[in-house]
Amino acid sequence: MRIDLHGGFGEKGRTSVGIASGGKSILLDAGIKVGATGREYYPAIDDAAIAGLDAVFISHAHEDHIGGLAWLLSRGFHGRIFMTAETSAEAAAMLGQYGEREHMQAFAIAAQSAELFSAGDIIDLGGMSVSTGRSGHVAGGVWFAANDGMKSVVYTADVVPDSAVLAMDPIPHCDLLVLDASYGDDAVASNERIAAIRQWIAARPDGCLLPVPLSGKPLELMAILPERFAIHGSMREPVAAQIAAKGAFRAGVDAMLTERLTNALDWSEFDSLPDCPLMTFDGMGSAGPSVEAIGRAADQGYPILLTGHIPPNTPAAELFGTKRAEWIRLPTHPTRQGNVAIWEGAGRPATLGHSCSLTSLSALKQYLPALDDTARTGGHIEI
Template sequence: MLQVDLQGGFGEKGRTSVVVSDGSTRVMLDAGIKVGATGDEYYPVLARPVAEIDALFISHAHEDHIGALCHLRRQGYAGPIYMTEETRAEMPATLAQYADPADLAEYMPQSEQIRLFRPGETLTVGALNVETGASGHVVGGVWFCVEGAGHRVVYTADIVPESAVFPMQPLPACDLLILDASYGADPIPGAERARQIGEWVAGYADGCLLPTPLSGRSLELMAAIGVPFAIEAGMRAALSAQIHAPDAVHKDRVKVLSERLDAARDWNVGEPLPACPLLVHDGMGVAGPSRPALEAAESAGFPILLSGHLPAGSPGARLVDEGRAAWIRMPTHPTLPENTALWEVAGRPRLIGHSCDATSLDALHQHIPALMAGARTGDTHQIDKETTHAHSDFQ
């Protein structure tokens, strides 16, 4: 039997975290925070003390998957932390923005804790095998398949099956699929959204602001934009590293993205907004250069386009709600047809959606009846020979 504890990201967006155990070995997959939350709701809800976790695996360096690392170390976690080289490189910047300052000062992950792997490797912890594969979401991002006791659980983390930039490796068949349901039942293909964004930006080629996460969506936006643009200067090295990471970007996109980055102007916080589209991070206006850039753009009446998840109360959400910014989703998660196909490829298993609110889960359930739309943070699921059981036994 395998037991699966849903520690965050279920019926909600943020603090994504899952634990899989065969009764003797426990592995934790991701440790995110929830932007906009406070207190205990900011961090994953731990099913068991951290001392009982044998290994922690991080899918990628976005805050809703890695932001609680320092918090876990404060709680006493001293075991191995598995991640890719690209995730390790991006980790300090993410934690600097989203970790508690006191935790950041004292409990940064130690270099001896970090175990590096490449997407496609299979790792062993106790009696559990953890298969990995490129996720198509960001450079170095992965999905996980945990196998033990004769069963398999696939946790996709964030995935993009048809990214114009990043390749994704196929998911294996499994007994339980924990699927990226960020977009609910949205059916619009990524290529169509990218076309809409490209047209919007072309309409404001003489100046507009594009807040974006440093990894992942930034390259998707660069691929969609057909006019000269600027970037916040501190992004350049990270974007170049992402473009040229081994096997991380579709080969036919490396040259195009490299040329566009080379041609991009540098912009620094405090300078006048440029007379061209400007990419700044992060994508919500919560942290990083995008916060002062949004304030400057709002004051100047500079056009703003948001293109991803906006937590309630975030600067980006406020601007959209007030009609001061446009919003067009740049797909960096699977759409409805993609999720349906992923479920089919995995063998039509029982299904749980993560990173999605209750209303959107109900909508997705109408299209994929195998989805357990009522699964929530705090639930425990058991996989045995006959079926998948679910109950809640921790808060």
């Protein structure tokens, strides 16, 4: 079994993993790298390899996992496309923000034939099967386990083993584990970060801006925000669709989120910034209503809190660098302890880490001795 590292290794963004065995060749995710330009924006896979793919599996609709799908289609991919219904519902909007316009026609045609599955399904390709499970990262998000009958590889995509909102299924035993190493060796527990965010918001009773991705993190924040908060009006329908995802949540959480969304205030660019917490998308200020909201908030001295990854060459990075925005991480990836538990549960296999710098991987290796902290985009391994 050959594993090609097409993106996200030694870097954050353009996450993409190729697996070839049993006469089949598949791609797990096709992301883009926010802040990059030119060829580095897309996965490091050549046209011949693209044309030879039998299938592409998309774990969820965040830009660093799906943003290159339309580009892939424009480069000659004609295989099968697999994703959950929730990911499919969000795909066009995400690609509209991060994909190139000339590639969107190819996606519009291919999207009609995308094959939908649910977390827990096993897809048999003949010569290789792909098992799936809930990721705990977003509603409809999944991890993948590829098996050729002799060897197995688990690609976690983005997972959250300790989310208070979304459920994650256990990772099975495997020969190679490709972990979500987004946070490196960060060991600060979720409850500590949540307490810090609540305290930060409470100290700003006249309102604040919380830029977020359109899926996943809004649900986590809704669970911890004060009773009165606002969202950009265009978020209401997609967030409601996420809450409606069957089996995605911990017990009772979906009912609580439904009530909180019903009571949330609608905000638009034509309104004054509100005297309560305001969520807009996306989380980096590079697209969507956050472009306008971040600019206005910065100009007016309206507090801004960033809670996720801050890529270079983005409005969020510029604001944070000039101290016009603050940052407290709201965990939507595994902490160090979470990844150690995943690795132990998978049988302590050989391990790669994606979505993480080489320096941070080296720090994590102290706790995961089976981790290869030298793997980088463009490389490959065989098991």
